[in-house]
Amino acid sequence: MVPPDLPRRGAGAEAAEPRRVGGFPDAAPRRLRVRARRDDRRRRGLPSPDHRRRPARRLPRPARSRRDPSRPRRGERARRARRRHAAPPGRRAPALMPLGAVTLDAAGTLFEVAEPVGTTYARLAARHGITLAPAEVERGFRTALAAAPPLAFPGGSPARLADHERAWWYAVVRRTFGAAGTSSHFDACFTELFEFYGRAAAWRVFPDVPEALRALRARGPRVGVVSNFDTRLVGLLDQLGLAPLVDRIVHSTRAGVAKPDPAIFHLALEALGVPPAEALHAGNEIVADVEGARAAGLRAVLVDREGRLLTLPPGVQRVRTLAELVARLES
Incomplete structure (x- = not known):
């Protein structure tokens, strides 16, 4: 028996031709076959089989600009400022x-207040039946103090200076109390607060x-x-x-x-x-x-x-x- 993939001798045998690869017969030299395969893949848009072995083409490195020596390096201005204002060793300023x-x-x-203003105001106000939240009083006091006119009375009579001072603080404290400042007990509460802050117990050196x-x-x-x-x-x-x-x-x-x-x-x-x-x-x-x-x-x-x-x-x-x-x- 003759294998079916081989041409038979006799009539028709001459019709069988060698298998071609890339236009070259199998018997062609290897270098020609490799070149033919490469050209064939290139025509079909496929990568060359040996593309991984090719060294990557390096782009030319851009020319490095030389730094102007007259200009400080990045961050140098800040470092110079810190050195200029730094205290000498062993001294803070x-x-x-x-x-x-x-x-x-x-x-x-x-000196400073012995306890937060909000705490004192709330504690003394409670004696007069007025309920205050210390944190709200603290914020309200700072707001009222910032909005008040300067604590000075140019042109005022020296004999009435104490009255002017008391009226100034009355307005500040009443604004601090907010709605509670309309209480019928507010005047008595204010008097106690005003006198309290005139004593050493309210302050701490x-x-x-x-x-x-x-x-x-x-x-x-x-x-x-x-x-x-x-x-x-x-x-x-x-x-x-x-x-x-x-x-x-x-x-x-x-x-x-x-x-x-x-x-x-x-x-x-x-x-x-x-x-x-x-x-x-x-x-x-x-x-x-x-x-x-x-x-x-x-x-x-x-x-x-x-x-x-x-x-x-x-x-x-x-x-x-x-x-x-x-x-x-x-x-």
């Missing part, structure tokens, strides 16, 4: 120049203050208090043991002008006998204390006891305590 007088704010700088005041006076400069407060301040400083540690007390209601008006700083410096260029003021508010003192020609330092401010105006120095202020003056 540059020392301050010798001074003839140091004036200080009162509330928030020398910061621990560093007494020693810092003694150190300031021992160093030489005269020490004064400049505050947006009423006539109760003088008695409070005496009850808190701070009055003997300062030379002058100037509050806004007696001065007839309030911070940040430069006039109140000038009044204090006249009493201390020191020109503005030789004085420094420290307080816990940017506008009232720092900007006001600068406008009056004094140097100013912010007392940020809790470190709440993340950024400061240009040139403003900050301390966390009065003890730190004294250390800066002595360095």
